[in-house]
Amino acid sequence: MDDPAKVVVQIRSYIGEGRYEIAEVMAQELSTHLLHSKRDIHLDAVLVTALREWVRILHLRGQYSEAHSAARRLAKARRVRLKQIASSGDADAWSDEKQLEVEDLILHGRIESERGRLRSSISRFNKAIRIDANHLEARLSKLGSRWRIQGSLKGGKRDVLQLLDALDRSPGVERIGGVMGMRNGDGALVSLDRIQSILNGVVDPSLGLNKGINERGKYCLVKIDSEAAQIEAGEREADARLAAAIDSLQPSMDYHSYSSS
Template sequence: MFGTTNPEQAISQLEAYHREGRSERAEVMASALVDQLMAQKPRDDATQDFLVRGLRILAAVLNSRGKYKRARTTIGILHKQRNILGKSIGHDFVAAAADYHLAGFIHSNAGKKRAAVKAFSKCEKLQPGHLAAALDMAEQCGNKKTLAKLVPQAGAVISKNGAFVLEIDSRPPADAKRIGEILGGEIQSDIERQITAIQSGEQAANARLQAAVDSLIPTHDYHEYSSNN
């Protein structure tokens, strides 16, 4: 199917099909591409990279189509093949974390909560401060420990792209309202208070960024400095 097609073009086409919701076609094509690349031995680094990307798409598509058993098998192969690629060209921990984030959903959807917790935890270990994975683990598996530990590190609520989020050091953010709902108590009250303050203009949409900008503003202007010298 892909014999005369540039693998990069094939991957781009698969990603487009997946985005557009053409899941059945994406599954057929991704399966064919993965089978073709797996059969190539030995594989150079470029081919290994295409295989990893193909496996990532296939795992996501299978999950979206409710084919959880096969998705679990595919995500396991993906972890192994990405590790092989990493040993050759250097590990991409952000991409690996994203794989385990997806794995958490796949295992959870398959009813394998213990495996899901392990995957979400691995994601946060590879990319410390991954609030999105911690929130998903709390919602999908009922395990709130990591989320409760990370929330204090996030600082103020941020208004970003029409949503209110919490974020740690530019790691993947998490929906602040959902965090409040699942943790409840004082955390929920504080989040709701901050959201109200942002909406009314009493709190900056991004307090951390505003503080950084303010720190760059001189405390004395040039004319005042000149008149005193």
């Protein structure tokens, strides 16, 4: 087999190109090969990456049972990798791998949600939140899973309150890379559309939450809308000032024509 690390790069390239079928075949073959081969620390790291890509492509292709099985293999390989990093004392590598673990757990939670496994899904999201309490997407996905499987948010009062508290701790709405969203601490930005889609369920009295939570959700939505409007208004004002400044630099007289006359 070619250099396993290069194969992973090729798999990612195929995923980026939308060539999911060949990406899946390559990810499965590479993962299976590494699982049954003698490995050193380097190949253990490649195995984790290969399994991660395999889980991702299976999820993208809607093969949720297979994705669940691959995710369990990933969890086992990741534990081995984390022990190796802990032994090395590399704090940066540990932090990076733990953050990747959070993303793995969230994806596994979504896979379990697609399989209709509420308890298993919530368990994965809870593990992600224990690692990174500032991860808004983990909290949103947890509620989204309950809503998807139950058709309501009944039983999710505590999760809703924790989400609202997390949103309150956020510095507010911001635009990063053209995307309007919110985040906590150094956590990833979550788009407003994603946040609002879950909050729309929180404010819906037919989904099993009490009136007090409905009202708090409404307040949160109004606050988010207001902050987003302020950002857009500020950007429009800044654009107008820039346009005026550019106009002021344009000569009011055609000096070339004037000097020729």
